[in-house]
Amino acid sequence: MRAGGGLFAAALFTPITVVYLVFLLAPIGFFLMMSVFRYSPMELWQPAFTADNFVRLLSEEHYRVIIFRTLEIAALTTVFSLMLGFPLAYFLARTGSIWRGVLMFLVIAPLMTGVIVRTYGWIVLLGSEGTVNVVLMWLGVIDEPVKILETQVAVLVALVHILMPYMVFPLFSSLASQDPDVERAAATLGAGRWRIFFEVTLPLSRAGILMGSALVFTLTAGAVVTPALLGGSKVQMLGQTIYDLVLSTLNWPFASAVAFVLVFCQFSIIFLYLKGGRRRVG
Amino acid sequence: MSAKPTSAPSARYLNASSAVARYGMGVLITAIYVFLLAPVVIIVFTSFNPTESNTFPPTGFSLRWYGAFLESSSFIEAFKFSVWLGAIAAVGATTIGFLSSYAIVRFLGRRREAGQSLALLPVMIPHILISISLLLALTIVPFPELGGLIVGHVIICLPFTIAGITASLEGVDEQLELAAMTLGASRLRTLWEVVIPLIAPGLLSALIFAFIVSFGDVYIALFLSGPGRTTLPIEIFSYMQWESTPVVAAITTVQIMLIVTLGLVVERLVGLRKIMRV
Numbered sequence: 429m430r431a432g433g434g435l436f437a438a439a440l441f442t443p444i445t446v447v448y449l450v451f452l453l454a455p456i457g458f459f460l461m462m463s464v465f466r467y468s469p470m471e472l473w474q475p476a477f478t479a480d481n482f483v484r485l486l487s488e489e490h491y492r493v494i495i496f497r498t499l500e501i502a503a504l505t506t507v508f509s510l511m512l513g514f515p516l517a518y519f520l521a522r523t524g525s526i527w528r529g530v531l532m533f534l535v536i537a538p539l540m541t542g543v544i545v546r547t548y549g550w551i552v553l554l555g556s557e558g559t560v561n562v563v564l565m566w567l568g569v570i571d572e573p574v575k576i577l578e579t580q581v582a583v584l585v586a587l588v589h590i591l592m593p594y595m596v597f598p599l600f601s602s603l604a605s606q607d608p609d610v611e612r613a614a615a616t617l618g619a620g621r622w623r624i625f626f627e628v629t630l631p632l633s634r635a636g637i638l639m640g641s642a643l644v645f646t647l648t649a650g651a652v653v654t655p656a657l658l659g660g661s662k663v664q665m666l667g668q669t670i671y672d673l674v675l676s677t678l679n680w681p682f683a684s685a686v687a688f689v690l691v692f693c694q695f696s697i698i699f700l701y702l703k704g705g706r707r708r709v710g
Numbered sequence: 711m712s713a714k715p716t717s718a719p720s721a722r723y724l725n726a727s728s729a730v731a732r733y734g735m736g737v738l739i740t741a742i743y744v745f746l747l748a749p750v751v752i753i754v755f756t757s758f759n760p761t762e763s764n765t766f767p768p769t770g771f772s773l774r775w776y777g778a779f780l781e782s783s784s785f786i787e788a789f790k791f792s793v794w795l796g797a798i799a800a801v802g803a804t805t806i807g808f809l810s811s812y813a814i815v816r817f818l819g820r821r822r823e824a825g826q827s828l829a830l831l832p833v834m835i836p837h838i839l840i841s842i843s844l845l846l847a848l849t850i851v852p853f854p855e856l857g858g859l860i861v862g863h864v865i866i867c868l869p870f871t872i873a874g875i876t877a878s879l880e881g882v883d884e885q886l887e888l889a890a891m892t893l894g895a896s897r898l899r900t901l902w903e904v905v906i907p908l909i910a911p912g913l914l915s916a917l918i919f920a921f922i923v924s925f926g927d928v929y930i931a932l933f934l935s936g937p938g939r940t941t942l943p944i945e946i947f948s949y950m951q952w953e954s955t956p957v958v959a960a961i962t963t964v965q966i967m968l969i970v971t972l973g974l975v976v977e978r979l980v981g982l983r984k985i986m987r988v
Contacts, residue, residue: 542926549749650836
């Protein structure tokens with residue numbers, strides 16, 4: 429099949445190569461390069477090298493707060509997604525239930541509805557007359573509605589909900605590919621349930637955990653719509669900052685510097701992922 | 711989970727603790743599913759609410775908000791535009807995805823894994839970065855903004871069409887293509903008359919799933935939509951920044967029904983798991 433197919437294969441790869449190079453990599457490269465350009469109120473940007481954007485980003489209190497808040501929310505979202513996603517993935521990978529297909533579909537279905545639908549669902553749930561407040565008052569936990577919207581908690585809960593499936597899928601792949609006999613062997617040799625989990629199952633799921641965490645962390649760090657609608661102006665994150673800088677002030681160079689932080693975080697995570705993966709093999 | 715105790719003394723202890731663990735696991739899994747599905751279910755309930763506020767439980771049953779949706783020309787226009795955009799992006803992403811998938815499966819040999827990872831690149835890049843970069847590029851290069859929006863959607867759909875189609879192609883016996891070519895069919899004719907009919911369900915699934923991805927997207931459209939090309943999620947997003955009446959619930963319920971129906975079709979055809987790569 430491969431003989432004489434070189435030209436044909438090249439032709440088949442042409443459209444995707446063009447699309448990725450021209451419309452994905454080149455624009456992103458140019459946008460990130462913008463971070464070392466000078467901002468000008470008249471021409472928006474001048475191709476003159478400067479480190480001003482990064483200096484401003486790191487020296488102004490306002491932006492430092494946003495960076496740390498973003499990292500904090502991203503880290504918490506990743507941890508909670510893992511804590512909820514692992515039992516779910518474990519259950520889906522090991523269950524013999526005839527409903528497994530349906531249960532799997534129910535994890536994918538919310539994901540397909542899109543970010544805006546799920547964010548709206550949380551607005552309804554967490555509002556002052558929302559279900560959560562109604563239930564808490566009925567249970568007698570609180571006397572009057574508490575304000576949940578426009579707090580960091582609301583943003584966190586919704587982000588965990590929206591991004592958890594991205595954690596479940598790699599975990600599921602990892603867990604489903606493990607031979608159940610390995611766990612049985614550990615049990616036969618006298619290991620308890622917890623010991624089996626921590627010394628057999630968890631280490632074998634490492635690739636899935638790292639992959640899922642990398643995905644959830646990056647996607648949280650880049651979130652705009654959910655923090656904007658659930659957190660309002662009080663829980664501003666990096667994504668919204670970039671959005672505002674571009675759409676209201678047209679300060680492309682500074683927006684690029686902010687985006688650079690996002691990309692830097694992502695590359696660090698991917699680096700850790702690759703390092704972790706290699707250690708697992710070696 | 712199912713530890714098979716072989717040593718007699720600990721057997722009874724293990725059985726008791728295993729019952730507790732199973733019960734606890736059941737409660738935990740149920741709670742996680744409630745968490746996953748509650749925001750979607752609540753929207754459907756709210757859409758039939760007769761009152762102005764997003765209260766739950768509903769105080770009655772009314773189709774008032776569906777009427778409001780049908781009367782709102784801006785939401786209807788956005789809905790139509792999203793369907794149009796989704797259809798174009800789906801055809802584009804499936805066509806390009808098919809060509810690349812075929813090349814990945816048949817021609818890359820040992821480098822296949824690397825090729826596939828490269829093809830899935832857009833999943834690993836925050837979508838906001840993709841769309842903001844496209845917007846910047848469009849301020850410099852004279853290219854229609856509508857074109858930018860379409861290409862952006864094709865890019866975010868491609869990883870899913872490629873994952874689905876490569877999975878389908880794995881089920882095709884290469885011998886069939888070789889036989890067609892031995893009998894004198896050109897490579898293109900072999901693709902058209904042998905490969906495409908064999909993976910038709912996979913291609914249809916890719917089309918539908920790409921439509922779903924495009925329809926739900928908010929980040930690409932966040933920077934690239936504009937007058938006359940506002941997608942439904944963007945229309946909802948801008949509406950919600952000012953007010954939040956159950957008309958949004960009615961619209962999103964229509965969206966949920968549409969998406970879940972399409973998702974079920976894909977599930978029947980090839981299985982969603984193949985496309986989500988799980």
